[in-house]
Amino acid sequence: MPTLTIDGREVTVDPGTTVIQAAEELGIYVPRYCWHPGLSIAGNCRICQVEVVNPKLKFPCTIACNLMCGDGMVIETDSDEAKKARADVMEFLLINHPLDCPICDQAGECTLQEYSYEYGHDKSRFTDEKVHKSKRVQFSEKVTYDGERCILCTRCVRFCEEVVGNEELCLVERGDHQEIAVAAGGALTNPYSMNVIDLCPVGALTSSDFRFKSRVWFLSDTPSTCTSCARNCSIDVGTRWGKVMRLTPRENADINKWWMCDEGRLNYQYVNADDRLGHAYVKQNGKLVRSSVDDAVAKAHDLVNKFVGKQGAEGLYGLVSSNLTNEEIFLAKRYLKESMGTSGIGFLKNEGEGDDFLICADQNANSTGAGLIGVTAAEDLAAAIKEGRIKGLVVFGESFDDDANLMAALSELEFFVVMDYRLSETAKAADVVLPGVTFAEKEGSITNIDGWVSKLNPALDPPVEARRDLDLLLGLLAKAGEELPRTAEGVFRLLAEAVPAFADISYGEIFAASRQVATDAVVTSD
Amino acid sequence: MSLKPTNILLKGMEKDNSASIDNYLADDGYQALTKALKEMKPAEVIAEVAKARIRGRGGAGFEAGRKWGFLPKGLDKPVYLACNADESEPGTFKDRHIMEYVPHRLIEGCLLTCYAIGSQTGYIYVRGEFPEAQAALWRAIEEAHEKGYMGEKILGTDFCCEIHVHTGAGAYVCGEETGMLSSIEGGRGHPRLKPPFPAVEGLFRCPTIVNNVETLSNVPFVIQEGADAFLALGTEDTPGPKLFCVSGHVEKPGCYEFEAGANLKGFLEHVGGVWKGKKLKAIIPGGASAHILKPDEIDVSMDFGSMAKAGSIMGSAGIVVLDEDTCIVELLRNVLEFFAHESCGQCTPCREGTGWAKKIVTRIEAGEGTMEDIDKLWEVADNFEGMGGKTICALADAAAWPTKSYIEKFRDEFEEHVRLGRCPLKG
Numbered sequence: 001m002p003t004l005t006i007d008g009r010e011v012t013v014d015p016g017t018t019v020i021q022a023a024e025e026l027g028i029y030v031p032r033y034c035w036h037p038g039l040s041i042a043g044n045c046r047i048c049q050v051e052v053v054n055p056k057l058k059f060p061c062t063i064a065c066n067l068m069c070g071d072g073m074v075i076e077t078d079s080d081e082a083k084k085a086r087a088d089v090m091e092f093l094l095i096n097h098p099l100d101c102p103i104c105d106q107a108g109e110c111t112l113q114e115y116s117y118e119y120g121h122d123k124s125r126f127t128d129e130k131v132h133k134s135k136r137v138q139f140s141e142k143v144t145y146d147g148e149r150c151i152l153c154t155r156c157v158r159f160c161e162e163v164v165g166n167e168e169l170c171l172v173e174r175g176d177h178q179e180i181a182v183a184a185g186g187a188l189t190n191p192y193s194m195n196v197i198d199l200c201p202v203g204a205l206t207s208s209d210f211r212f213k214s215r216v217w218f219l220s221d222t223p224s225t226c227t228s229c230a231r232n233c234s235i236d237v238g239t240r241w242g243k244v245m246r247l248t249p250r251e252n253a254d255i256n257k258w259w260m261c262d263e264g265r266l267n268y269q270y271v272n273a274d275d276r277l278g279h280a281y282v283k284q285n286g287k288l289v290r291s292s293v294d295d296a297v298a299k300a301h302d303l304v305n306k307f308v309g310k311q312g313a314e315g316l317y318g319l320v321s322s323n324l325t326n327e328e329i330f331l332a333k334r335y336l337k338e339s340m341g342t343s344g345i346g347f348l349k350n351e352g353e354g355d356d357f358l359i360c361a362d363q364n365a366n367s368t369g370a371g372l373i374g375v376t377a378a379e380d381l382a383a384a385i386k387e388g389r390i391k392g393l394v395v396f397g398e399s400f401d402d403d404a405n406l407m408a409a410l411s412e413l414e415f416f417v418v419m420d421y422r423l424s425e426t427a428k429a430a431d432v433v434l435p436g437v438t439f440a441e442k443e444g445s446i447t448n449i450d451g452w453v454s455k456l457n458p459a460l461d462p463p464v465e466a467r468r469d470l471d472l473l474l475g476l477l478a479k480a481g482e483e484l485p486r487t488a489e490g491v492f493r494l495l496a497e498a499v500p501a502f503a504d505i506s507y508g509e510i511f512a513a514s515r516q517v518a519t520d521a522v523v524t525s526d
Numbered sequence: 527m528s529l530k531p532t533n534i535l536l537k538g539m540e541k542d543n544s545a546s547i548d549n550y551l552a553d554d555g556y557q558a559l560t561k562a563l564k565e566m567k568p569a570e571v572i573a574e575v576a577k578a579r580i581r582g583r584g585g586a587g588f589e590a591g592r593k594w595g596f597l598p599k600g601l602d603k604p605v606y607l608a609c610n611a612d613e614s615e616p617g618t619f620k621d622r623h624i625m626e627y628v629p630h631r632l633i634e635g636c637l638l639t640c641y642a643i644g645s646q647t648g649y650i651y652v653r654g655e656f657p658e659a660q661a662a663l664w665r666a667i668e669e670a671h672e673k674g675y676m677g678e679k680i681l682g683t684d685f686c687c688e689i690h691v692h693t694g695a696g697a698y699v700c701g702e703e704t705g706m707l708s709s710i711e712g713g714r715g716h717p718r719l720k721p722p723f724p725a726v727e728g729l730f731r732c733p734t735i736v737n738n739v740e741t742l743s744n745v746p747f748v749i750q751e752g753a754d755a756f757l758a759l760g761t762e763d764t765p766g767p768k769l770f771c772v773s774g775h776v777e778k779p780g781c782y783e784f785e786a787g788a789n790l791k792g793f794l795e796h797v798g799g800v801w802k803g804k805k806l807k808a809i810i811p812g813g814a815s816a817h818i819l820k821p822d823e824i825d826v827s828m829d830f831g832s833m834a835k836a837g838s839i840m841g842s843a844g845i846v847v848l849d850e851d852t853c854i855v856e857l858l859r860n861v862l863e864f865f866a867h868e869s870c871g872q873c874t875p876c877r878e879g880t881g882w883a884k885k886i887v888t889r890i891e892a893g894e895g896t897m898e899d900i901d902k903l904w905e906v907a908d909n910f911e912g913m914g915g916k917t918i919c920a921l922a923d924a925a926a927w928p929t930k931s932y933i934e935k936f937r938d939e940f941e942e943h944v945r946l947g948r949c950p951l952k953g
Binding site for chain 1: 697699714719721866867868869870871872873874875877878879880881882885886889898899902909910912914915916917918
């Protein structure tokens, strides 16, 4: 375990630690372009040069990313020598760099800008013609490349090689004419391709989806969790003007490290879509008429209660989406089972193709949470309705527009209530429509395929009169005579008392980091 | 030191069909290999080579035997030999003489080295622009097989070895040892970070010894005649025979063999002096990357230490003679065009810096430079000089040395270009 001194402070590290990592342990930031903790060491940008006071090397500075910590080493990261080395690298990087800042999406989150300001010269002495390279190259419909902005750190090439396992990106040409290109005959089609946009320290690789949409300093970033599959990658939700502008991965050593898949990243348009429910609706004379949310909640409970009162709870079924949060599923079950007495509760499975990296075959975000709370996959609902076993249906956070059988069976129900974030065809068939929200407006927790519990934080307010599903469910429970805590945190405490798997974690903990629960108690069938 | 010719490295070259194995055998060829396989253990071969202090003839001058000693012991990985026959340093054409005229000397050197380091596979990386050398080596390898000097159970011993020729495709940076290894592996010729060094982690992540053609071609003599015979030649600093290439404005350009330490001034006289009765302006003594020497600086012994003391390098001993009509600014532009073109492009200072330096000197040459440009050019070069610190490999250093030394020693010529707005020599 070597002990070394960095900027006058001692640190003891594991053997094999490099100086740049040791500095991070001390909270000392050494600037870097090509180095990334999730990729191999390239050592080509040279910006991480630090002064090595002891031992004496041939030159005063060397790169910190490849320098193995040695016992007794003395490093200065901010001495005059280190400053000059960095300033020289910045000068070299900027001589051919185009003055694109005014039109470059990276502005505001560009380490070339930041390091230039922090470590570079404030004047250029380059008076020659800059090297011109390819601009606006479509590596795919998702990723745009600009060769002039590129500093050839090769993070993108190494990402495709090392993390994804293919060689879709490569270097072409030599010297200061080098560019990144899609390997001959290939295309940038891997399902994680957009991670190179986050990796790219400059605006060489940018998101075509986000292109020119907004300056990043106007975005509000809310840490949250992706709900496109059971992986629950940690993300940041970037919003502006009451809309989601983009999703970006957030570092989580336990779940997704630094990455997320392209599909999840781009799956936010529905939050901004026109078919969002902003009001509650109640069916009158065969038509949906706008109602106040409180009245609609009352009406919904009334329908359920009257039905149960007359026919008993057996014909009542609750379809509870496993995209809802742990708290919401808990409340839904509380209402349906404990309050209203039905055991007919289930979620609609949504299976796709998974891979051996991040993408899960289970395209629902919280099946594990549902399973731990005791909600399993639903039976064939269309058949059950047709056979008269289900006469009253309550749907929380789900739609099934594409299931023609089930849609056709709805007319045989005695009553039908839907709570969802959009006015789907499913919702249009309902007697009462309660306006819920998407993940972007929610607060709560979800549980991933391995039992990691992550937090959803609201990045937006519910639109118009819509309410968080949690609040709508609390409203129903209140109507049923159950006064429960009004916050997600409060509900979580109840959940933790009732479900042993959640007993050891606290709601406050999962704000900072995901916590893992055991998944052996997941119920998969009744 | 006066010129002492030797007939060791290019011995047999004067014969017709000198490259044939029969000619080589007639000159006691493969006696060294026979002796080593039958009478010496691999460790003894290493010891003899180390004792002889053969300094790397590729240009760095690092002792070959010492390098062989860096191989890790007891590793369960194959060991490789990679012979650097990329010979791309401008002004250098010595290795091609060995490969085209006496390839068996190199082959025997490779086999001896493989035996010493415990390798069964050697690669000779020949630059793509040397088809004759490649063909000569393939023929020699075939002949060696036929006569039982290469292949399985060589000369009835347990030693098995195959040497392969691998061709380059036009990149100076593939002459950098780790750039070469990347190229042999089928990748772009990108030099690698050191550590790890090739002796520990080289080809295919296995221990690899990289040596120059001329270096390896000295090994048969050392084994056959003994280290002492080698040490008796040359100087204390650089023992042994040495090939010197001379080109440029000389009467008798060519490749000459003398003991290392030959005096540069004496050598110039030996090759007929500056051509056409012209006066000497400068000499580049060790390939394009060498610091330039003025006429009053050429009375120097050509060994590694003396050249370094004289403020230049022995390098590849690619001597280029420049007469009084040479424009040094044009020369620098020519040199920087080379390095900018050849930079692999990995590290920022070399990639951007060599291109920038080329642009500045091009403007100065065209009479469009300023006085500030001259200092700027020197500073730019100084900012990309520093292998291991500022850059991954020494290519940038190789570009920095001529830039800085030409400006330092011929500054008035640069200033004249600026003052006149044109080249004072060419108009």
